[in-house]
Amino acid sequence: MSGLDYTRQEMMAIATGREIRDGELAIFGVGLSMLAGFFAQAHHAPNVRTMTEGGVYGATPVGGLPWGIECNRISSNATSFTNAIDALGFLVASGRCDVGIIGAAEVDKFGNVNTTGIWEGPIGPTFRPPKTRLTGAGGANDIACGAKRTIIMVSHERKRFSEKVAYISSPGYLEGGDARSRHGFNGGGPAAIVTTLGILRPHPETREFELASWFSFSNIEEIKANTGWDLKLAAGAHEAPEPTADELAALRRVDETGALRKKG
């Protein structure tokens, strides 16, 4: 242990931010994924070209986690305001965007994401209302279809990690293998699922997500127990480096209101 005090959510955000490289064209969804993205900018990717799906460019959050894309916390230092077709269309669905960070309520072994609803059992041939309605896809579907690669950021609980999601809101590798290539997507699919316990990456051929890294406070058994499919260990799996003091300081400058420090 490094002796630094940090939460699992902070580790997740830092591990997600490490996936973003300097100079990339990047889109961050609203919420915790935005903190992970702007952490990368504050720490190791000062030249990352950021956008939000509203077509808000050049902005960084001021005063903590924005409530939404038009919130004053992200609208007070923008250099350009455009629109949805511009951001999600011209720059993302076109295949031009390098990387997008999206969240998930439920994710499956091929990286398909459900943010639409929770049903009791399979939906069946007739579409019926969910027991619990969630938010729907939003821009995450467009990012999942169009970005060169996506990072899925999700709290690691067994109920969120399913063999097969009840409803695909945002496509990962669909049924696995080369299933994505049957559709007209311009983007490449999820490169990683970063969680509160570790990092999962897709097998290069089957596209099934495997455990690539655990954190200093988690272990393989705990992660397998919290995953709803028979999670395999990726070749070269290892413990992810702990946050450095610099990383943690940069993250906390972005997360001014401590949204990531609320839960252990």
Add this chain to the structure above:
Amino acid sequence: MPHEKLISLAEAVRRYTWDGMQYASGAALPVGSDAIVFGRELLRQNRKDLHAIFHCNTQQLNLLAAAGAVTRAECGFSGLEVFGFANGLRRAVESGRLALEDYSNLAIPLRLLGGALNWPFVPATVAIGSDIQYRSAFAPDDYPAQKKIPMVTDPFTGKEIGAFLPLRPDLAAIHVTLADPLGNAIILGTEWSRFELSRAAKKVVLIADALVDTACMRQFPNLVRIPDIIVEAVVHWPFAAWPQSSPGMYDADEEHMVAMNKALATEEGTAAYIRDYIDGVTDIPAYLDRIGRDKVEHLRRSSTSFLLDPFRQWLLAAEEVAP
């Protein structure tokens, strides 16, 4: 010759809305600029059976759904961003009272673009290959759905691609920051899909936080993304997007965002909300009193208020512009 189009909120709803119509609003993102006061007036006039086209859910759709005024809705996103799930909409969907047809945040503006251009369909490279394509709340037995986003052949490559159905809503009530009395509008903040929506809708009513002299439009014509020639009417209503934010004008009212969403989670809470915040709140002074004058001043001191600076000299006082 362009003519003045200022009318009252009540008159706009009387003149341009009816039961069962296709009604579009939700002009920015869930926490941003939206003509929420238009939805409040729809409830005062007891409009029902609305087919709502909202690029994103907002507190307006949340309220209309909670009150039972909407039976069909089409959305790209149906939450309230960091404020969480939209309890009123959620309750209406889970109970089966409202059929919510899901799209994505790019699919909706592309469908509006198709409507604006009067195209037969729009090619889809998103929202395909997922249950957004395969599941239809409007045709629940059609699985995998064949009519929602059908596949067509790209005549150039021979590959299969999705086809979106264009949208042509009967009315769009669009929130704008500044309008002149003729119906020219300037939007501060992201325009989201208000440009496409203003061209796709059969009729457009602007709901403006503030009015400016037409000289302002002549100073900044590049910023006038909605020109008077496509606008039926202009309603002036300060804090029209409250409790959501309007960049340059006011911040989101975090306390009321939470309280309103909590109220809409139950029938009783919704009835109480309508009693306290909608019934009888029919003019601007009563509305600002209901928000609370101290709160109004607090929300106005936004970190984005500098965005309004270039336009302040053309702002019209309320008494100059009473309809």
